[in-house]
Amino acid sequence: MKDFEERIQQDLVDALKRGDDKAVNVLRMLKASVQNKKVEKGKDSCLGESDYVALLRQMIKQRREAAEQYEGVGAKDRAEAERLEIGILEKYLPEQLSEEEILRMAQETIEEIRAQSSSDIGKVMGKLMPKIRGKADGAAVRSVVEKLLKQN
Known part of the structure; x- marks a missing residue:
């Protein structure tokens, strides 16, 4: 590039x-x-x-x-x-996803794989990260996924 x-x-x-x-x-x-x-x-x-x-x-x-x-x-x-x-x-990173977009994508992935608890974090992250790689910080995504799974 x-x-x-x-x-x-x-x-x-x-x-x-x-x-x-x-x-x-x-x-x-x-x-x-x-x-x-x-x-x-x-x-x-x-x-x-x-x-x-x-x-x-x-x-x-x-x-x-x-x-x-x-x-x-x-x-x-x-x-x-x-x-x-x-x-x-x-300034050189691609445009980053908003927190709302990360939340929406994480929720969709959780529903898609029917994740139930925090023991499913790895499965969710494995499915979600390829979709958003480079557009969001992995630690931030993991934090959102953990919160959503605790709420379930």
Whole structure:
């Protein structure tokens, strides 16, 4: 997907022109991660949308964990810097499903497989995640599924 990489490059050039050092650093890290992923897959491999989404989610997850750790030790400025990076990275994710959409899809899946209790979470998630992969955070989806199954 050249569009993704072209968008990163164009945004990097724009950030350089604006003098936005934070965005420049994040976009350079993102470009490097994309290159590393390409090398990892092999020289003739192309990255697909799912590869880019997985890479972005991994980078965002790392920053969320770092922000939590910084807050835990009282380094609020460092935690805020991590959250700023998350905001920059999230712009490259596909449009995310709303909570209502996740709730609706989860309810449909629960009804479809006739899930009864929290012991069915794995079955529900296995059926639901392929439909929404890349469009919602897996932890958020799991939380919705758990709530719905507790209500049943």
